[in-house]
Amino acid sequence: MDSEETNTDTSKSVSVSVKRLYEFFQTVSGLSLFIAEFFKKVFIPPYEFAEIKKHMDELGVKTLPIVSVTGFIIGLVLAMQSQPVMIRFGAGSFLPGMVALSVVRELGPVITALIFAGRVSSGIGAELGSMRVTEQIDAMEVSAINPFRFLVVTRVVACTLILPMLTIYVIFLSLFGSFLAILLSQGISFQLYLNAVVHSIEFSDLIPGIAKTFFFGFIVGIVGAYKGYNTENGTEGVGKASTSSVVISSLLILLVDMVLVKVTLMIWSN
Amino acid sequence: MAEVEVRNLSKTFGDTVVLDNISLKINEGENVVVFGRSGTGKSVLIKCIVRLLEPDSGEVFIEGQNILSLSENKLNEVRKQIGFLFQSAALYDSMSVRENLSFPLIRNFNFTAKEVETKVKSALEKVSLEEAIDKMPAELSGGMKKRIGLARTIITEPKLILYDEPTTGLDPITTKEISQLIVELQKDLKTTSIVVTHDLICAKIIASHAVVLKDGRIKYEGNLENLVSTSDPFLKDFFTSDMLEVKNGSVK
Ligand SMILES: Nc1ncnc2c1ncn2[C@@H]1O[C@H](COP(=O)(O)OP(=O)(O)O)[C@@H](O)[C@H]1O
Ligand SMILES: [Mg+2]
Numbered sequence: 001m002d003s004e005e006t007n008t009d010t011s012k013s014v015s016v017s018v019k020r021l022y023e024f025f026q027t028v029s030g031l032s033l034f035i036a037e038f039f040k041k042v043f044i045p046p047y048e049f050a051e052i053k054k055h056m057d058e059l060g061v062k063t064l065p066i067v068s069v070t071g072f073i074i075g076l077v078l079a080m081q082s083q084p085v086m087i088r089f090g091a092g093s094f095l096p097g098m099v100a101l102s103v104v105r106e107l108g109p110v111i112t113a114l115i116f117a118g119r120v121s122s123g124i125g126a127e128l129g130s131m132r133v134t135e136q137i138d139a140m141e142v143s144a145i146n147p148f149r150f151l152v153v154t155r156v157v158a159c160t161l162i163l164p165m166l167t168i169y170v171i172f173l174s175l176f177g178s179f180l181a182i183l184l185s186q187g188i189s190f191q192l193y194l195n196a197v198v199h200s201i202e203f204s205d206l207i208p209g210i211a212k213t214f215f216f217g218f219i220v221g222i223v224g225a226y227k228g229y230n231t232e233n234g235t236e237g238v239g240k241a242s243t244s245s246v247v248i249s250s251l252l253i254l255l256v257d258m259v260l261v262k263v264t265l266m267i268w269s270n
Numbered sequence: 271m272a273e274v275e276v277r278n279l280s281k282t283f284g285d286t287v288v289l290d291n292i293s294l295k296i297n298e299g300e301n302v303v304v305f306g307r308s309g310t311g312k313s314v315l316i317k318c319i320v321r322l323l324e325p326d327s328g329e330v331f332i333e334g335q336n337i338l339s340l341s342e343n344k345l346n347e348v349r350k351q352i353g354f355l356f357q358s359a360a361l362y363d364s365m366s367v368r369e370n371l372s373f374p375l376i377r378n379f380n381f382t383a384k385e386v387e388t389k390v391k392s393a394l395e396k397v398s399l400e401e402a403i404d405k406m407p408a409e410l411s412g413g414m415k416k417r418i419g420l421a422r423t424i425i426t427e428p429k430l431i432l433y434d435e436p437t438t439g440l441d442p443i444t445t446k447e448i449s450q451l452i453v454e455l456q457k458d459l460k461t462t463s464i465v466v467t468h469d470l471i472c473a474k475i476i477a478s479h480a481v482v483l484k485d486g487r488i489k490y491e492g493n494l495e496n497l498v499s500t501s502d503p504f505l506k507d508f509f510t511s512d513m514l515e516v517k518n519g520s521v522k
Contacts (some may be wrong), residue, residue, distance in 0.1 A: 130363070138322050139360040143374045143426075144346040 004202045038156060041149050045089025048154050055158035063119050063166060067112055071170035074107055075099060075177025083185060092186070096193050099178040102208045104201055108171040110257055113216035116163055117249040121224035124155055125245035128228025129238035137229070152229060154220035162215030164210055171209075208264040215260065216253050221250040238239065271463045273298040273430060274319065279328030282313055288314050289325070290486035296479075301456055301463045303473040303494070305508070312466040313357055315483070316432045319343065319464070320354055327397035332430065350378050352427035357435050357466075359419030361407040367394070368403050369420050378426070393421040396451055413440045420448065424455060431455070433465045437472045449475035470498070470509065482508070 079099050086095045128151060131137050140147040179193045227241040227248070275292040280287070288311040306312045307368055315322040319330050321337050330337040332348055340348065348491050362370050371390045375381055381389070394400045397417035407415060421438060433452065437445040449472040455461050473480065473494060480497050482490040482505060490497055490505060497510055 033400060034514055127364075134363070135356045135358055135360040136362055138317075139354070139362070142322055142352065142354045143321050143378070144349040145374070146342075146379050147345075 006021040010093035016106035022026075025220030026148075029229065031223070031226050034072050034229075035222060035256070037148060038153060038222060040195050041146075041153050042157065048150065051150065051154040052161075055155050056162045059120055059158055059162045060166070062123070063116055064236040066119065067115055067166055067170050068173060070111060070115055071176040074170075075103060075174030075179075076112060076181045077177075077252055078102060078107070078174070079178035079181035080185070083182070091191045093196070094200075096178065096184060096188075096196035100175060100197040101205060103174040103178075106261075108174060109167050109209050109213045109216065110253065111230050112170045113213060113220070113253045114162060114250055116166065116217070117220045117244050117253060120159060121220045121245040122242045124159075124221065125225030126238055128152070128155075129231035130226055130235075132229060133234050133238060134229045148229075151198040152225045154247070155225055156218060159215040159224075160214055163220070164213045167213045168211060192235055204268045208260070208268075212257065212260045219252045219256065220249045223252065273300070273449070274464070275329075275331040276315075276319065277329040277331070279315070279325050279330065280312070281318055281325045287486050289318070290484075292486075292488060293396045294326070294481065294488065294491070296461055296464060298458065299460045300479060301452070301465065301477040302479045302481060303477040304464060304466045304481045304483060305468070305473070307464075307508070308468075310483045311486060312483055313434055316354075316434060316464055317467060320349065320352055320432065323352075331433070340465060350426070351429045353423040353426065353431040353461075355416075355419055355423040355431070355433045355436055357438070359415040361362060361415055361418055361422070362409075364409050365407075366403075367399075367405050367407070367410075367418055368417065370407070371425050374426050389425055393425040394418075396424070396425070397421045399515065413444060416440060417444070420451070427459055428461065429459070432463075433463065433467075435466055435468070437467065437469050442471070445472055446468060446475065447474070448460055452476050 079095060082098060083092070085094055085147065086092050086098065088241075091098075128137070131151070137147045137151070175197060179188070179190065182188050182193065223247040228238075228243040231237040231241045271312060274294075274296040276292055279289055281289040290426040292315065304312050304315065314323060318325045318328075319332075319337070323336070327437065332352070337342075337345065337348065354452070361453060362366075364375065365373065368390055371393055372386045375386050375389060384463060390403070391400065394403060397420055399414060399417055399421070402410060402414060407418070410418065410456055416436070416439065420433075420458065423431060423433075431452075436452065437448050440448065445460070452465065453476055456463060463476070465473070467473055478494055480490070480494040482497065484504065490502070497505065500509075
């Protein structure tokens with residue numbers, strides 16, 4: 001009896017995993033086609049600058065509060081955490097540089113991107129998803145206005161352009177946070193702190209750190225748009241599009257980050 | 271030449287056959303009503319005609335052009351001459367009523383800002399909703415949305431209009447007004463219309479020609495008068511309840 005039950009349980013869980021795997025590959029292939037469509041459309045006029053600017057403004061307003069708090073706290077906490085360790089190794093004076101390097105190369109870009117994904121990818125997924133299920137996308141199409149160009153391309157471009165700006169802003173705030181932490185614990189002049197930071201960061205740290213955020217912004221926009229644009233099954237589908245956008249874009253950000261870090265290290269290894 | 275011609279159109283979703291070899295001809299300037307129970311594929315049929323859905327097989331001609339084989343640009347040129355009222359109205363949630371109406375005008379035609387404003391106001395006047403111009407869709411009732419959707423559909427003065435249940439959910443007076451508006455449009459602009467409806471009051475005002483869909487096929491096509499007085503059990507059943515209303519209400 002018992003073994004029979006486990007048997008059906010196993011076969012059920014196997015079939016569930018097969019279904020998941022199938023869905024995963026379906027998403028990958030669908031997303032690839034969607035990206036191809038994006039590049040087919042993005043360079044051909046009309047460019048919809050007004051619409052892109054509108055989305056950038058909205059994205060900025062939507063994410064600025066949360067990334068501000070996060071940026072400041074990352075710097076502060078990182079400095080607080082690292083201080084005892086650095087002092088133990090007799091490297092206390094390297095603290096500002098160490099924090100700056102971590103924030104510029106990795107933490108600033110990735111954490112900003114993950115927060116951006118949580119806030120924006122879900123938003124785009126829900127927005128386009130509800131436009132799909134209430135036939136607004138069909139309405140646009142039947143009025144001879146290309147909905148992909150008007151809804152998808154503009155949002156993806158806006159995400160791609162705004163995330164690097166947000167990241168630079170977050171980096172500055174983190175550096176300020178770490179300055180405060182160091183100032184409060186061991187006292188340091190702003191001049192001295194600035195010198196230490198500027199001396200420890202090179203172009204080869206700054207450029208790849210910022211450059212990869214263009215990819216992250218693109219991922220957030222395209223995944224949210226893909227999930228929303230292809231929403232099925234009414235209102236329930238909208239919720240699913242919204243949550244799965246966040247999961248997929250966050251995972252992709254981390255994966256792409258890994259690849260890009262490897263590539264950067266290869267290029268700048270000498 | 272027929273303005274709209276559908277030839278051997280079939281459409282299935284998964285295992286469900288929704289349209290099964292439908293053929294239909296609608297002359298220029300003619301109004302046709304399409305009847306059928308909920309879920310028979312009336313919406314699917316008119317969506318196939320404008321290629322919002324790709325049929326599995328068959329052909330659709332609008333003004334002699336094979337819609338299903340046109341390139342995107344050519345298709346859009348044809349679509350600029352078509353109006354489509356969605357069953358759900360499908361207003362753009364993020365835009366005000368004014369923006370909803372001016373959107374197709376600004377995007378597809380070269381009107382000045384002043385001309386657009388005039389057109390928006392006159393379209394709203396036609397559906398008696400001038401006061402809603404600065405409202406957002408979320409602030410409108412279902413019936414108001416439908417009327418705004420209608421205003422957005424007619425604002426570009428299309429040559430062919432497809433209405434998906436234009437009067438469902440509206441009160442009898444508005445139903446009559448909307449139906450008369452559709453008739454006026456046909457007279458003024460010589461539009462060809464396909465009207466999906468359950469509403470015999472609306473149908474009698476609008477059209478003389480009717481099509482009844484059942485099980486994916488055309489069950490009846492022809493004169494509306496004959497249809498209403500038919501002896502076919504299905505058609506009789508379909509129209510009895512409505513007919514009582516019409517008799518008692520004496521539609522003119
Ligand atoms: N996008 C779709 N995917 C799957 N089934 C659909 C889709 N659109 C319509 N259907 C099915 O087609 C049938 C006809 O739908 P519809 O044309 O909306 O009916 P109605 O005559 O009430 O307008 C229904 O059974 C519906 O479930
Ligand atoms: Mg319908």
